[in-house]
Amino acid sequence: MRRFRAVWLSMALLAVGELVGGAQETANPSSGSATAAAVPGPNSAPGSFDEVVDRMVERERQLVAQMRNLRPMVETYVQESKTDKAGNLIPMRDQYSLERLDLSQGPQGVSFLAQGSIGGSLGKLGGIFSQRLRPQDFAAMVVLDPDFYRKYYDFTYVRREFLGEVRCIVIDAEPKADAPAGRFQGRIWVEDQDYNVVRFNGSYVQSSLHFDSWRLNLRPGMWLPAYVYSEESGQDRGSGQFHLKAQTRLWGFDRKNAAQNRNDEFTQIVVDSQIQDQSGTAADATPLAAERLWEKQAEDNVVERLQKVALLAPAGGVDKVLQAVVNNLIISNNLALQSDVRCRVLITAPLESFTIGHTIVLSRGLLDVLPDEASLAMILAHELSHIVLGHRFDAKLAFNDRMFFPDEQSFQRLDFKRRPADEAAADAKALELLKNSPYQEKLASAGLFLRALQQHAPELPNLIRPHLGNSFAVGAITRMSTLLAAAPPLDAQRIDQIAALPLGGRIKLDPWSDQVELAKVQPVALALAREKMPFEITPFFPHLTRQAAEHGEKIASAGSGN
Secondary structure, eight states, X not given: OOXXXXXXXXXXXXXXXXXXXXXXXXXXXXXXXXXXXXOOOGGGOSOSHHHHHHHHHHHHHHHHHHHTTOOOEEEEEEEEEEEOTTSOEEEEEEEEXXXXXXXXXXXXXXXXXXXXXXXXXXXXXXXXXXXXXXXXXXXXXXXXXXXOOGGGEEEEEEEEEEETTEEEEEEEEEEOTTSOTTOEEEEEEEETTTOOEXXXXXXXXXXXXXXEEEEEEEETTEEEEEXXXXXXXXXXXXTEEEEEEEEEEEEOTTHHHHHHHHHHHHHOOOOOXXXXXXXXXXXXXXXXXXXXXXXXXXXHHHHHHHHHHTSBOOSOHHHHHXXXXXXXXXXXXXXXXXXXXXXXXXXXXXXXXEEETTEEEEEHHHHHHXXXXXXXXXXXXXXXXXXXXXXOOOGGGGSGGGGOSOXXXXXXXXXXXXXXXXXXXXXXXXHHHHHTSTTXXXXXXXXXXXXXXXXXXXXXXXXXXXXXXXXXXXXXXXXXXXXXXHSOOOOTTOTTOOOOXXXXXXXXXXXXXXXXXXXXXXXXXXXXXXXXXXXOOOOOOOBOOXXXXXXXXXXXXXXXXX
């Protein structure tokens, strides 16, 4: 009797990156002035708070200069909500942008979204807010102040505090009365070895948005922006409380070095000491073999291009988890496929899945919100069915010149959408695969996920709007509708019924290498029904660590807290 491997690790319902702050050190609490508290760092240097501030300002200005030479991806997802009659927040609408950030001339970016989409302007804030949201408004929050000079600020020492494993000096910053407009005001956390800013929390003067900005130690001595959580609320005349939350993520910092590494491979001379004569076995490919090789070349071209753009994560551990679920489906159904099936992760937040030839792709956002392994198996079964049924993949992409296009045109040049007839056939085949699989008795949760998706689709269209594949819901029609119809009713008050998770709790992304992995977090028990938060945005609380020079591959843990 075959054994099937359980692969979707215990689902952390609400992932929390906890502060390891039990060893907070508080300096003289009676001292309120910036110069009163001496804050010695390692080796008793610097010797005063003034010197700490000087070093912090210097390091921050170095970071601003460094960021002007980097072109990371920056993604912002916004949700707007209002209170219902029971006092609970209900979603009203959402907005999304994806850009290549350019800080050389201020916070600007090149949008990856089509002209006329929300990429150029995220739209107008509702409620009491009159300003129009732009992607650069959120991108600006990755640096404290592009013109960060001590003469513009009053600094006050607060305390010492641990953020994860990193001991920090906590400082309050307030602009002077004669400082130029737009200065930062709020709290700053400065790590106590090199005096880099690792977190700042507050707002810019004359701006209505408050934010919490985090940085990770991506290379020894290098702290770069990774996450920004934004939130605002107010009274909306006639319609109750208005609430806005946004997550901004950055990645793709190492694109230039990745390209250089590929060039370096050319300079490495490798001599094969055991050359074998292949003349006895070499032969031209048969027509069928040639057709398959041609399709495989097209598949490889697209996968390589998406990874180069920093849309597709490099192959890694999450792929193996997905592959194990696919193997369970293949083995239990005795499927004979003409080539191996691969799995990869799209780094973006919108929920989507699609196939590129024999490569199944699931987005980071989709993996975040799926509640359990059975729900994951449902998604993978649908995509595997396209492969089993032989649905066509356009092999025109085997011509390499078709990959010669600007990065920001990726969503317009690449399209993996299927015909409605193919989608319906894949649904039917997926049900057959699931009924013969180890997941057949656990599909109620998959149906609940679809119910939750259908319920939230009208208010969160940008979360379920795919950029490369088919949508999960078109009007009242939802993918795998048979499972949806068989699912129990949604009950928002039942704590034990988890239909979908919040965004950001499962997949951890290294902003430097673009590698993804499953977040290692402890499950947090729900106390209230409102803590379920399906598909919702939550704040970030990464567990900060330092990279030692001899452990350059160690990355900071970066789960979001709920």
